Amino acid sequence: MTSLSAKRILVLVGAGASVDFGIPQTSGFTDKLEEHMLADGYSVRSGGWDAYKCVKSELENYYGSESEAHFERIYHTLHELAAMKVSAGAVPKYKPVLLPFMQPNHGLKFDALRAAASSMLEAIYSIASASSAAPKQSVAPLSEFVRKLESIATTRIYTTNYDDFFSQASPHLFTGFTKKRGEFSLFSPEDYWSCWGQSGLFHLHGSVHLGFPLWLSGDPSIDIGELGWFESRDEAIKHSSFSGSGSPRLDGTELERSAIVTGLDKLGRLQQSPYLYYYSGLARDVVEADLIIVLGSGLGDYHLNSYLREARRSAEPTPLIYVGYWKEEGDELFEALNSVQTDHSEAVIHQLRVGQNSDIKFDAYRGWTTNSVAKIAIYTNGFYSFLKDPDSLDCVLQDIGA
Incomplete structure (x- = not known):
């Protein structure tokens, strides 16, 4: 005090x-999120929607409850599975330390997992923006x-x-x-x-109101992944996605850069x-x-x-x-x-x-x-x-x- x-x-x-x-409550939010993902042509074509459904189903079976398989757990699972990828010739800094001890049994492609995670972020941002535009x-x-x-x-x-x-x-x-x-x-x-x-x-x-302004401004003083505040929600949503590299973690994986923080590993995203x-x-x-x-x-x-x-x-x-x-x-x-x-x-x-x-x-x-x-x-x-x-x-x- x-x-x-x-x-x-x-x-x-x-x-x-x-x-x-x-802002929709849990069940209503999930319905809107899935509507958005189904309308995301790239995610559907790349297998993202199928990856989402697979992960959601596995979590429902695992927890024995639909409510426990909520969107933050689904996003976390998709993101962490997608992070377990090693590029050819990667140096130790970019090799997931746990990968030698894990045997993937899901059969989902890395591109599909990443597309699903990205589509979820876009959907969450879109739902929050649309709800903000028309308060009830x-x-x-x-x-x-x-x-x-x-x-x-x-x-x-x-x-x-x-x-x-x-x-x-x-x-x-x-x-x-x-x-x-x-x-x-x-x-x-x-x-x-x-x-x-x-x-x-x-x-x-x-x-x-947050987005990534680097590509908009071309200003070299703006760091990669730096967030900007847009007064207009309509303008902010145009810059809410980041298509570049992720933010490296000490365990050899990357965090997907995003204008909103969701999932179970929030602390890693709060260091910026x-x-x-x-x-x-x-x-x-x-x-x-x-x-x-x-x-x-x-x-x-x-x-x-x-x-x-x-x-x-x-x-x-x-x-x-x-x-x-x-x-x-x-x-x-x-x-x-x-x-x-x-x-x-x-x-x-x-x-x-x-x-x-x-x-x-x-x-x-x-x-x-x-x-x-x-x-x-x-x-x-x-x-x-x-x-x-x-x-x-x-x-x-x-x-x-x-």
Whole structure:
């Protein structure tokens, strides 16, 4: 928590905060993704669609569940299998270290695997971009929410979502992309740190405004694989794919360069700009925050959970508000915290540290469960309902000492 006079609020945004605005949930997202892949002529001709179906089927059989064979696991499998390729005459740096100990039994061609992985990236980007272009709910309540936070403190918003609903609601927020180059802007590490006192919006896993501008500009100062921020989504999507070499990994494989970060090996993709600076800034924001607000996160990103755990494990934990969705409001939350041990409920209990049951007030306000001792409050009715009930937030902030 900062000792400075200027207060700071850290906001972490997850997928659940975009559902009401139109980003499809898991089953609907998969349907749209597969529609896009079927319409990708190159992927179909090169066997990419067949590779996708094969991997999806194998994962469903392996996990015994369709829901567990979700798109991030499918993409990860396709990408990692495609990475197990050795070119003739390759030096040790480009030979996968595990390959001598692995015997492929899938019969899928490397070109098909890579085409399927690339087609998935294009589909995910396209779905997020199209959904952003036509929000199903007004962003006005979101704009008011951000404005309210900024009236209280410097507000730093970190989102794992690709969409731009927060940008639409608050287009003034600082991103770090300040080097204007015509249709796009480049990230400035110097400005990112020098503008520490500004409210900002930082996309931790990519955005529908990011693309690869090198081939567009011909500017030799732009590195291969460097990302640029395009004000226009329509322009950004034209540059969202990268056709050059991947980013080398120490195990001899390559990471496919992409404008969005997905799959199970996110950390490998976060070592480039701007993500490297965003995560450094996030660590500092966690330490200096006077209040942390988590919106719509399923708490499935272990690297982000680590930040939250550190903020909450001290003798004086940083006050925290968690906005999620439970069908039966307080009753279902009570079950989740006391008997139904899902990954999500375990994360809420152990990472967010909700405190002792005797200190928890279920239904303290409509939709709210609070613990003034542990300095935490949980909203159970979903993100958009939370936005439409700003008055309760004032009471909750007082209860948890924020």
